Amino acid sequence: MKTKIIIAALAVLGGLYSGVASAQQTALLADQNPRYRESQAKYARGADSLTSLQGTTIQDTYKAYDWYEAKLERRRQNREWRHQERMNGYFDYAPSWGLYDNYYSPSINFGFGNRWGHGYRGGRSRIGIGFGW
């Protein structure tokens, strides 16, 4: 009987303690939003990633149009393109007369430009007699 009374008293005390503790947890400050825990839980999940950039500069830049820089860039690209063409074996820039100009047959060349080593066959057709450049 005595044991039962002690157990019951402990249970009552435990209940009171937990009630007080939970009341302390839910006690709101003056004017505090009663749903603040929802926001707290939401931001607690992503806090690490959201605060990881603190003290750094986020580079959110854009490329402004600069007429002069654009002109230089165009020139650079054209130079690169011509270089690539040369590397592909496309040597002649100046207009020239040609006859049977492909890899397998010799070419007769009148005019300017070097016609040796024509391995490039994906460009302009140069078979037959014609004016090519």
Add this chain to the structure above:
Amino acid sequence: MKFNRILTVAALAASTFFAASCSRQVTRVSTDQTIDVSGNWNNSDSRMAAEELTGKILGAAWIDTHQTEHQGKKPVVIVGFVQNKSHEHIDAETFLKDIESTFIQTQKVRLVQGGKKREELRAEKADQQTNATVSSMKQFGLENGADYILQGSINSIVDSHKRQKVVYYQVNLELTNIQTNEVVWIGEKKIAKYVKN
């Protein structure tokens, strides 16, 4: 001998030409000075938009109306987005920051943080819940709610023919009461430019 001299002169002339063409001159100018180069939106446009819109928004009746209705409390404003519908890249932040700065300096309007900065603030607060001392930890649910939101748009019209062009920009800002959806103020800045190539 003569050929060598010509060659030297030619080399000197060529080097001078290249040096002159590659050199870049930079001069510091006042930020209040208007320098139009291409006819595009520039710092002067941003400055003029900020000056005019700041004057209009702080001189309008909505502040007094709000204070009368709310026992003298200052209105709290959050800055929303500005939609750029013009033909150019224009960052509204350059003139919006001027307006926000004037809000704080004149102490007529209170500002609250929005967007990504607000996200970072809340994340910092969440971090404090488990890391800061209880006395220094900031609580959730105690932020100042905004009374008004400032939103805007930028539009442009381009009229061009041959070497001539007229560019027209219109910057609109509007302030809306968040509680009632009522638009309490609209301001605009109009800029027109004639460009001849």
